[in-house]
Amino acid sequence: MENSVKKARVNAGLTQLQLAQKVGITRQTVSLIEKGKYNPSLKLCLLICYAVNASLDEIFWIEKEEF
Numbered sequence: 001m002e003n004s005v006k007k008a009r010v011n012a013g014l015t016q017l018q019l020a021q022k023v024g025i026t027r028q029t030v031s032l033i034e035k036g037k038y039n040p041s042l043k044l045c046l047l048i049c050y051a052v053n054a055s056l057d058e059i060f061w062i063e064k065e066e067f
Helices: 005-011 016-023 027-035 042-052 056-060
Strands: none
Touching: 005 027, 005 042, 005 056, 016 027, 016 042, 042 056
16 A cells, blocks of 8 residues: 655654664664554544644555555
């Protein structure tokens, strides 16, 4: 599943490690989320959104056709 976590993180001026520390996960988990290889909980999605100052729709929304 595609997401825009990396783009939002870079736009916020954060490294993977900095984002991980802000939301309480490992840098490796951030990497997996960015690659679409880890499906974060809704709570974690929201924490990421707050950390990078973006909305849930901007980062995680996928169109129905993409399923």
